[in-house]
Amino acid sequence: MSSRRRAYPQPQNGTDILSRLLAPPLPGNQFHDQTTSLDIDSTTEKLQHTNLDAVNQFRSYQSTDNSPYVSVNQSLPLNQLYTTDLARELPPAISDLSLPQPPIVLPQRTTLIPNVATANASPDYFRSTLNVIPNSSSLLKKSKLPLALIVNPYNALKYEDENVPITSDSTVSRCRRCKGYINPFITLVENGRRWRCNFCNLLNDIPHAFEYDEINGQRKNKFERVELNHAVVEFNAPREYMSKPPQPIVYTFIIDVSVNAIRSGLTRTITRTILESLDRIPNVHQTVRVAFIGVDSSLHFFKLNHDLDHPFETLVISDIEDPFLPQAIEKLLIDFPSLFQKTAIQEFGLGPALKSGHKLINHIGGKLICFAASLPNIGEGKLTNRDEIGKTLLSCADNFYKSFVAECNSCQITVDLFLSSSGYQDVATLSNLPRYTAGQTHYYPAWTSAEFEDVTKLSEEVSDHLSQDIGLEAVLRVRGSTGFRMNSFYGNFFNRSSDLCSFPTFPRDQSYTIEISIEDNITKPVVYFQAAILHSTSTGERRIRVLNLALPSSNKLNDIYPSADQLAITNFFTHKAFEKALSNSLQDATDFLKAKVVEILNVYKKELVRGGSSGLQLSTNLRMLPLLLFSLTKTLVFRSERVPSDHRASALNSLGSVPVDLLVKSIYPTVYSLHDMPDECGLPQQNEKTILLPEPLNTSKSSWENYGLYLIDNSNELFLWVSGNVVPSLVEDLFATGNLYTIPTGKTELPELRDNATDFNYRVRQIIAKLRYQKDSIIWKNLYVVLGGSINEPIEISQQRELMALRMWANSCLVEDKTGSEPSYRDFLTSLKSKVSQ
Known part of the structure; x- marks a missing residue:
């Protein structure tokens, strides 16, 4: 199917918007920059004459069609508003789902280096629900559109599959007041000796190291530094960013050896997969440590001996209420399944195994990777079958699974779950472990090694999970220009403070959403956001990955609506709906999603449609949003028909952490x-x-x-x-x-x-x-x-x-068709007509 139109056509006029964008900022901001936009341009021109050769070198950078932003010239305003009638455009134009977000239109000279195409983050890494920011909280509220950022710090499982530049030295320049990192949107003053922070406007000194090459021992052109040319960059952090020496990566495998796991073949499949994946684990410096705990009604530890005639000993801890730790546990895989082949034990003590694994590695940190084919039914954290009739079982059944995650975070331990029971496993309760330790819950209902396809899926996913690069002892903080507050955070992590997210290990296949509130009126034509992830690499280096995003602001709805990113908005409303499902009910969540569609249509009809048309009018760049939110109500999470609670909880966990492109494909x-x-x-x-x-x-x-x-x-x-x-x-x-x-x-x-x-x-x-x-x-x-x-x-x-x-x-x-008791998309649009004000 070919696209029916160019997705986001540029307007032919609108110089009033351009004039406003380039006008001096209004008074009233406590960190107000007294230098006008024209003053900044003059300063830049002086700097260009001071270092003309360097600037000329960077004039060769030109924005391309796939550039994440557009620098405006004297005839290019913000995105123009185009209207679509949803009821008349059926079937919906799904080609929009693969198109880029609305362009980010910035004034000239927003970046330090003229026309640098890499200054604004790609939406694959960092995107906003709105690419034009309302300049007041009242305007944001009036729009009924959400303001949120989506942070996807990595877009590949392996570091070598990315193309993120790294600073050549360990010089990290930050604002003394707001702690923002130097970036392509700062301005230089005093002949390039100081830089003005684009977040709070404070003047800071340019480090001497910016103009000196430590490796070659000679002067260096500061305009060549990657942090001044790239929106996504990694800093080599100096020693003061380390609270302790880099720790080795530790993988502790907790493996179900009860009769359910043996009969299904889980134990044998997992041990063979781990054995075959050992050489794929990131281990450049040969420091990775591996431990194994077998779990049924007892805890089984294994110690490797140097005597090849007796290569290992089995240490069994039968009192699981108060387990002790063996002196050493080493890897054991080939003979592992045969030790439990004749078992008849049906009990599975996951809680005691987790606590024992925690004691084993709490001085180092690392991962507890659990493989279970049974419901935990003995010891601390014991669970029972819950009656599903007439209930949606998404709540946590035992407080152990909430309190234990705090202990894990304090010791930098992540929990990952691979669940494969043929019966009820209480995924809703168990998934709290990964959700608050930056892990993930993987669910394989009715898995059996008798099915080749089941073995392939589990083996492939476990192997890729072990081989992906991970960050250790990580924290994430998101900053914004003065007037913004990071209000709510969504994803798999632990909130250490109001604005700091903690990750014992940082995965590369998850995404995070941050809701933003506007606390002060925005007086500048451009606002800025920055996400920073401090972490240790698997090679023992301390790094800071920084992502930067610049967006124009406006006081007009007809600027804001055509800038809205329908995929990012879908991501945000997905998280809000999950929040309502967990705190209230599934019906409240679906009602919320439908109400949001009605609110947006009503605002658009009342404020932006001329002539009072009776159709379902919406901005063209948002015409897939009603379809996506409608489709979301038909996913396993919100489907009204009876769905096993484990399947529903698993779908919720998955949709709550995946990157935007995978989320959209899961929904539609x-x-x-x-x-x-x-x-x-x-x-x-x-x-x-x-x-x-x-x-x-x-x-x-x-x-x-x-x-x-x-x-x-x-x-x-x-x-x-x-x-x-x-x-x-x-x-x-x-x-x-x-x-x-x-x-x-x-x-x-x-x-x-x-x-x-x-x-x-x-x-x-x-x-x-x-x-x-x-x-x-x-x-x-x-x-x-x-x-x-x-x-x-x-x-x-x-x-x-x-x-x-x-x-x-x-x-x-x-999802566009009628399925079971769920209406078709056409029926949904028909029902909206009576709810949209005439």
Whole structure:
């Protein structure tokens, strides 16, 4: 599907806005900069004459189409307002979901180095819900749009897959008052000897080291420093940023060895996966430490001996209410499963194992990685089956899982969970452990090693989890220009203070959202935000990753609405809805989401639509927002039909921490038509290694052919829908069988027929491989083949039920359609008409 329009067209006029942007700031700010914008320009010009060669060198930087911001010239104002009628534009233009956010339009000379295209952070790292900031809290309230920042400090699991510059020395220049880090938006005064903070306007000295190369022992051009040219940069932190010497990475594996884990094959699969992944763990300096605890009704520790005839000893602690620690625990994997092969013990003491693991590493810190196939049913933190009838079990059932996280944070310990029970496991309670220690909960319902696909998914995800680079002993702080306050924080971390988020270990596959309040009127044309993450790398270096974002401000709604980022807003409202679901009820959460859509439509109709149109009018750049919030109400988290509480809690945990692009795909799955895709799909693009994918379709069967093949990607699973009237030759090409009813259905893999690049089977497998590869996530997507249409051959009742359940699951991804008791998107828009003021 081609885009129907250019997403965010630039206006042809609007010099009044430009004049306002370049005008001197108004009085009233306690940290008010008495130098006007014109004065700053004059200062910059003087500086340019002082160091003309350096400035000329940087004039070669030019903004490109994919630049995160646009520097305005004398004829370019802010984004223009364009209106769409939601009710008339059906099906919705889903191509918008893959378009960039509305451009960030900044005045000329906002950056120290003219025209540097890397000065503002890419939305992959740092983005705002609004790319024009209201200049007062009353205007923000009137808009009904949220103001929040989304911080995604890393966009790849491995450091080498990023391109973030690092300072060449350990000189860290910060504002003496607000502690903001020097960045591309500061101004230089006094012939370049001092810099003015763009957050609080205080003058600070330029460090002498800025003009001296410690490595080569010669003068250096300060304009070449990466922190003055790049929005995302890492500082090499000096010793004063370390409270103690760098610690080794410690992985303590807590492994379920009860009868449930042995029968399902979890114990054997996990130990083999860890063994095969040991060389993937970041271990440049060979300092990584590994420990293992087996858990059933007792705690089992293992000590490695030098005697090869007796390579290890088993130490069993049977009194789990007061466990003691063995002198040493070393790695043991090959013989691990056989030690418990004949067990009949059904008890699983997770709480005592966690406390023991905590005692083992509390002087160092590290990770407690737990693998469980059972509900913790003995010792501290014992849980019982909760009655799910008529209830939504999202609350924590035992305070141990809340109090223990405080102990973990004080000792720099993260807890990660890999849960795989075939029965109730109380994910809602257990997930508190990762949520407040910067970890993650991974849930594999009814997992069994008898299924090759189950083993593959678990092994791939555990291996990628262990191999990702992590930061240690990290903290995150977000700063803003004077007048802003960081109000609420969302994500997996521990709040150490009102504005400081603590991470015992810092993951690379999670995102964080910060709600902002406006406390003082904004008097400047441009405002600034900065996120800083202090952490130790896996190589023992202390680093500070800094992300910078500059945004224009305005006192007009018709500037603010066309700047709104619909994907970022969806992310924010997702967190607010989760908050309501946990504190109140699912119904309150869904009512909240629908009410927000109505509020925004009402404001737009009342304040921004001319002529009093009776349609559902909304700014074009926001036209996917009602669809996304509607689709959010149909996810597992908020679905009104009965959903097992473990599945619901797992979905909540996942959506509450993933980056924006994965969140959107989870809410609104991507559908590809395979039977009629162009010949080049499934093949590398010209001069590139990227596989070309088909154009996405709307998530609705209204455009489907009854002879088609469709692939659905919901960011967690892939569904291959085989329509009932599919052409037999197409089935033959894909599955090597002409009989529709002999193809494997359910969780499976496509057969590898031939590696001919023009072969249909090969191209589909390449597309699936492309969708499975995610450089910023460990998720491995299982493939489910779903047979559509009527069943013309007799099959057993159990097979019929399985087939129908699979169809219902795949159909639930088609969020634009009516599913069960949930309305279609068209019906939703119809219901909105009566709620939007006439």
